[in-house]
Amino acid sequence: MKRITTLLTAFALVLTVSVPTVLAAGGGTRISLKAAKAFPAAKGAATFKSKAGERELDAEVEHVRRLAGKRVSFWVAGKRLGTATVTSLGAAHIVRNSERGQFVPAVRAGTVVKVKTAAGVLVVSGSF
Numbered sequence: 001m002k003r004i005t006t007l008l009t010a011f012a013l014v015l016t017v018s019v020p021t022v023l024a025a026g027g028g029t030r031i032s033l034k035a036a037k038a039f040p041a042a043k044g045a046a047t048f049k050s051k052a053g054e055r056e057l058d059a060e061v062e063h064v065r066r067l068a069g070k071r072v073s074f075w076v077a078g079k080r081l082g083t084a085t086v087t088s089l090g091a092a093h094i095v096r097n098s099e100r101g102q103f104v105p106a107v108r109a110g111t112v113v114k115v116k117t118a119a120g121v122l123v124v125s126g127s128f
Contacts, residue, residue, distance in 0.1 A: 028047050028048060028049035028050075028056075029047065029048050029049075029107075029128055030045060030046070030047040031045065031046050031047075031113070031126045031127065031128055032044070032045055032126055033045060033046060033059075033061065033113060033115065033124035033125060033126040034124060034125060034126055035123075035124055036121075036122040036123055036124060036125065038121050038122065038123070039063075039064055039123045039124070041063045041064075042061060042062070042063050042064045042123050042124050043061075043062060043063055043124065044059065044060050044061035044062060044115060044123075044124040044126075045059070045060055046058065046059040046060075046076075046113045046126065046128075047059075048107040048128060050107070053098075053099070054097065054098055054099045055097070055098045055104040055106070055107075056095070056096070056097045056098070056099075056104065057076060057081065057095070057096050057104050057105075057107065058093075058094070058095045058096075059074050059076075059081070059093070059094050059113060059115070060091065060092065060093040060094075061086075061091065061092050061093075061115045061123055061124050062089075062090060062091040062092075063090055063091075064086055064090045064091075064092075064123060065086075065088075065089065065090030066090075067086040067090065067092075067117065067123075068086050068087065068088045068089075068090060069085065069086065069088070070085070070086055070117065070118060071083045071084065071085050071086070071118050072084060072086060072092050072115050072116065072117055072118070072123060073115070073116050073117075073118070074094045074113070074114075074115055075112075075113070075114040075115070075116065076105050076107065076111065076112075076113050077105045077106075077107070077111050077112065078112070079103075079105055081094060081096055081103065081104075081105075082094050082096065083118075092115070107128050108128065109128060110127055110128065111127060111128045112125065112126070112127045113125065113126055113127065113128070
């Protein structure tokens with residue numbers, strides 16, 4: 001019995017360590033976006049939701065105050081999704097929904113999300 005308990009505990013630990021950034025909630029998948037070397041304090045997140053005939057992608061970056069007033073671009077699966085202006089608090093956010101006629105690429109396991117400066121410098125990135 002002790003061996004089974006130990007194995008179950010080890011299995012639970014492996015799950016929590018290996019899949020900490022993906023959360024399924026409300027029919028969507030959320031990932032964390034990790035800081036690039038040029039912006040070590042930056043962090044972000046992206047959420048993808050899909051249902052019959054509709055896809056929605058929501059992405060954000062924060063803790064980039066030095067980019068306040070500048071535009072950052074959001075990239076998904078190698079395609080530019082759009083741009084947003086960084087607020088005075090150091091955050092930028094974008095939402096795209098196919099039902100509104102906006103481009104939302106198909107997202108699968110391994111799809112990469114990146115946020116870059118206007119000069120192409122990576123701010124944060126992650127993958128579904």
